[in-house]
Amino acid sequence: MRLVKLLANLGYGSRKEMQQAIRHGWVTDRKGNQLKADAKTDHKDILFDDEPLDPAQGVVILMNKPLGYVCSTKDQGRLVYDLLPDRFRMRKPVLSTIGRLDKETSGALLFTDDGTFLHQVISPKSNVPKVYEVTLDRPMNGSEAALFASGEMMLENEQKPLKPAELDVIDETHARLTLHEGRYHQVRRMFAATGNHVTDLARSRIGTLTLEGVDEGQWKILSEDDKALIFS
Known part of the structure; x- marks a missing residue:
């Protein structure tokens, strides 16, 4: 995938904005070398404004949802997406909640942009407790x-x-x-x-995935071992 499209899909900005970011030298590798739009650098080695890129498609996030937040991108009031970086709302594919917790329910809430994983979690066949x-x-x-x-x-x-x-x-x-x-x-x-x-x-x-280490209102990106706990 071209670098411009990759950055746009991760929500860092429009393709036009990402072209400008590349021209201004804001996108580098870990050695500080400026990358060009056609660069073929591994995702893990790309920095945007000196910070590692967000995970590629297939990310799964665990949030400790506070009371008073709604699992929606469009409703009025406080939304669970307000607790994530703004660019996460712009990811393509979209970052969706896996199921919902209502406004007056707190605790473990999952997000993903992987439709297959989402359906695996919510499928009755998976029987995830x-x-x-x-x-x-x-x-x-x-x-x-x-x-x-x-x-x-x-x-x-x-x-x-x-x-x-x-x-x-x-x-x-x-x-x-x-x-x-x-x-x-x-x-x-x-x-x-x-x-x-x-x-x-x-x-x-x-499953057996708990909120250990994730304070209220905070979130973390799940490792493969973490994701396996959902089905164990």
């Missing part, structure tokens, strides 16, 4: 674990029962819930069906 830390308005009644694990629970206005889910009761108003699917507001609706209300919700794990 997602773990949520739940705080409730009222004490649980004691029947929730059996109901959630039954595989027979129906949510309002749906025609298919939920897959079995595992509930680990921490105390009377705190629990850890593991889901193997991702329906609209599923955790909140499950507890609402038992007569309770979720007051705080955070996703703590996807």
Whole structure:
């Protein structure tokens, strides 16, 4: 891929702007040599304004999403993309969230520009577990674990029962819930069906991938070993 197109696809600017950046000497190799538009330098050896390039297509990002942010590129208010470098919004292919967390849910959120990887994570065949830390308005009644694990629970206005889910009761108003699917507001609706209300919700794990080392509002690019944890 030509250098101008590569830089534009990574969101650093338009092709015209990248042509100007190259002419001004802002694009170099690691030895400080200025690169030309037709340079055939390895991605890892290219610097833009003395900084290594962002990862090529196929990047996967883990964010520790704070409360109050929306998983959208167009909605009003605070967006999860506001927590990433501005150029990430301009990447081609687009950088998409893998599933969503609503505005009032925090925790582990994945992004990728790899459509195959995205569908692999969300596919029912992958059966990727997602773990949520739940705080409730009222004490649980004691029947929730059996109901959630039954595989027979129906949510309002749906025609298919939920897959079995595992509930680990921490105390009377705190629990850890593991889901193997991702329906609209599923955790909140499950507890609402038992007569309770979720007051705080955070996703703590996807597969065996945790948020260790990623503070609230921060993000990291996943290594191949990190990505493997999603499916383990």
